[in-house]
């Protein structure tokens with residue numbers, strides 16, 4: 020099954036009005052040759068979602084959403100609000116939210132359902148900590164997260180998985196290609212077991228210290244269908260340098 024890869028930028032809590040120019044520079048580099056091979060998307064902070072989406076240049080996503088449609092939840096943003104602002108995607112279950120906001124798999128699952136309800140594609144993040152990796156628990160942890168975070172009805176059209184080892188995020192460290200392959204193959208098997216052969220079409224992104232210098236090697240790994248990029252998505256030249264792995 021041929022799967023069009025997705026290279027998504029997660030700007031995290033970075034980006035002011037001045038960053039619109041960076042987004043436009045990314046879009047300018049998203050030429051026909053690249054478009055034919057891969058999809059690019061940017062997930063800016065909430066404050067920029069509508070501004071970037073209105074440009075109509077690239078798909079835009081949120082970085083989190085509340086599970087409910089609306090209500091008394093000060094500071095939160097619903098999937099419906101993101102959709103209304105023009106978003107296509109929403110990241111859910113990023114490790115920075117699982118850790119900083121104590122988000123459990125059940126919460127991530129409810130947010131994934133909220134994304135679908137609003138007509139958004141959920142980018143569901145999973146990944147082990149350093150202690151879990153050195154303790155030999157990586158596949159157990161990732162398997163539990165995949166099982167608990169994905170609702171019944173997960174398809175290639177409504178969901179993207181992002182494997183992001185927590186210890187590789189923002190550290191400059193990456194797993195070996197063999198380690199990435201082991202986890203991505205494992206996730207693929209779990210998806211097919213639960214959702215059937217169509218799950219071969221679900222994109223499984225790798226995230227964690229992806230840079231122009233390591234993108235080609237990581238993107239060539241079996242069952243790696245793109246990247247979720249943090250720091251290197253803030254500069255158009257770096258982000259396009261990563262996407263060039265698909266040119």
Ligand SMILES: O=C(CO)COP(=O)(O)O
Nearest residue numbers: 029188189227228249250
């Ligand atoms: O967390 C990430 C993307 O969601 C990865 O961040 P870095 O690319 O900065 O390591």
